[in-house]
Amino acid sequence: MGKEFNKVLYDLDSFVYGKSLYPVKLKNGLEIGGGLILPELNFTLPNMLFNESTFPKVIEQYRSIIDEACKRAVELSVPGFVAEVELLPDATYRPEWGIEITKVVREVMYEYEQKHQLKSGLRLTPVDIREDLNSEHMWHGEFWDKIMRIFEEGAKAGADFLSIESIGGKDVHDEAIMYCNIKQSIFGLGVLGCMDMKRLWGSITEIAEKTGTVSAGDTACGFANTAMVLADRGYIPKVFAAVIRVLAVVRSLVAYEEGAVGPHKDCGYEGVYIKAITGTPISMEGKTSACAHLSPVGNIAAAVADLWSNESVQNLKLLGGMAPTVYMEQLAYDCRLMNTATKKGHSAVLLLRDLLTDSDSYYDPQAYVLRPDVVLKLSAEILKGKDHFERTKLAGLAAIRVLREAYENKEVLISEREVPWLDMLQNEIESIPADVNVFTQEMIEGNTSAKFEPKKYDL
Amino acid sequence: MQELLNKIAIGIEKGNKKAVLEDVQAALDANIKVESIMNDGLIKGMEELGAKWKRNEVFVPEVLIAARTLTAALEAIKPILAQQGVKPKGKAVIGTVKGDLHDIGKNLVKMMMVGAGFEVVDLGVDVSEAKFIEALEENQPDILLLSALLTTTMPQQKAVIDAITAAQLRDKVKIMVGGAPVTQEFADEIGADAYTQDAASAAERAVKFVS
Secondary structure, eight states: OOSOOOSOOOOTTTOOTTEEEEEEEOTTSOEEEESOOEEEEEOBOOSOOOSTTTHHHHHHHHHHHHHHHHHHHHHTTOOOEEEEEEOOHHHHHSHHHHHHHHHHHHHHHHHHHHHHOOOEEEEEEOOOGGGSTTOOOSSSSHHHHHHHHHHHHHHHTTOOEEEOOOOTTHHHHHHHHHTTOHHHHHIIIIIIIHHHHHHHHHHHHHHHHHHTOEEEEOOOIIIIIHHHHHHHTTSSOHHHHHHHHHHHHHHHHHHHHTTOOSOBOTTOTTHHHHHHHHOOOBEEESGGGTTTOOOSOTTGGGTTOSEEEOOOOBOOEETTEEHHHHHHHHHHHHHHHHHHHHHHOHHHHHHHHHHHHHHHHTTOHHHHTTOHHHHHHHHHHHTTSSSHHHHHHHHHHHHHHHHHHHHHTTOSOOOGGGHHHHHHHHHHHHTSOSOHHHHHHHHHHTOOOTTOOGGGGTO | OHHHHHHHHHHHHHTOHHHHHHHHHHHHHTTOOHHHIIIIIIIHHHHHHHHHHHTTOSOHHHHHHHHHHHHHHHHHHHHHHHHTTOOOSEEEEEEEBTTOOOOHHHHHHHHHHHHTTEEEEEOOSSBOHHHHHHHHHHHOOSEEEEEOOSTTTHHHHHHHHHHHHHTTOGGGSEEEEEOTTOOHHHHHHHTOSEEOSSHHHHHHHHHHHHO
């Protein structure tokens, strides 16, 4: 580990939205986690081809999206916001495209800052194209170089926050989710994922330091959100998805051990644990991300958020305007309500936080593990582990224990057919050897995922 | 004979590979027709599990483990099936279109198709029009399944269909499309034969095409 995190930094009374122990402040004065919760707007292209001949249209799409969203933000007196450019694969395979998009979007944001004093920051998130089967290695080669080039030149083109949905360990974890194989999950997240995060975030932080930008943080989207979506469809048990969410904490924490300072990325719901452990600000998404995917955490996700996001919306025309503009409006009103509660005093903040929490946490185990009190309790259990591997196992066991107790106390709704899964998952985790090298060897020898190549991780 | 076939079906439902392989061998030793072993044992077990899946009695992992067991059993009897001219329910080619690296949805559809008795050729992700055409020519499938998860790769499904039409292969294969942003309207617009919302209904629709 680089920087070490060994204790939970909040008590329940101080663990609230809009305020973090270590806010992040940009040169233009935009502050995340300094007392206000702010919108983070995310958007994507409508159904269209992305290639050389359509690139001018692509650029025009991005320009008009951000222009109209900024205009709406000014109209609604938004005190500041973050826009996320989550690059599409084409714009990562061709870094010059991704860099140009970043430049165009940021220029519009600068214009609104100068003309209308609308403070904003741009989060740049390339696609982790190392998932491409042609990628020869996780930490060097053409695909790694392209990602790093986008970070470096994107930072120079105006990006403020550097983020990625990294995929180290996903090559085994995709199969783990489909088969609900918790040992394979722990290998993907607690071994391969952590190994990769260490290398990746060490490099991203170096670029951030060199370019004067912010090493913001990752998300276990490809792991825990994939599980969440499959659970929502009834494909896998919700308790499995809830446990995966907690397992993902240790893996996402590695970015902070390697120098990230937040805000953690919106779709990483494990961010609430990151905030509890690191004191850095986080972005979250809930009911306002229904445009992108279902979730059982629409309200509770906002309980301790510092940025409030919509995940991603296509640039389509709705009756109220273009969809990203409409979402800016929704985010703005959510944040305005929460910030008004903050002005009323701490008791109003706690009341609103608890309403957001209690309105969701009974209905789904995935929501239950995001309860602020549960987050603080589980974080303390996770930090008892001496390394990433042990922490990941402890995360799984503690999450299972907490869910079982909550079910017995009728604090969470778990369907009858899911209850035996808690025992099955626990037994599986308890059968994992204590030595990470023994476990790694066992998982490599028994590997059934065609996508996993140990040599890409120097194994 | 029926008892042994039922045992095979139950073994498939439970995903017990070792037991199924032993029981299949026992059935062969007892001179039970290989076609009967396949249809009344292996596929029957999958169909019963599929019915449980529809009634929300089991989760996908249980179905996938059963499908894996089925694949292993079919592999074991493949030479005999070929020798006796017994064919699978149908043949399918599947892949995620060019520019798209997502494969969980595609893999779920693939396993559901295997479970429904199809032989499936998986081309993987980021598959070009040329690769799809090459696979159609080589495998001559009944069904081609195209997956896309991004709004910017959906149009690639149309590009594949257009390329297949240009290669004069369009009337030789049924084309099914799927993926989070894909709709029935889009499927109609690009000339696909079918769109389904999820993996289980994709397999059901595919069965109708070959029945």
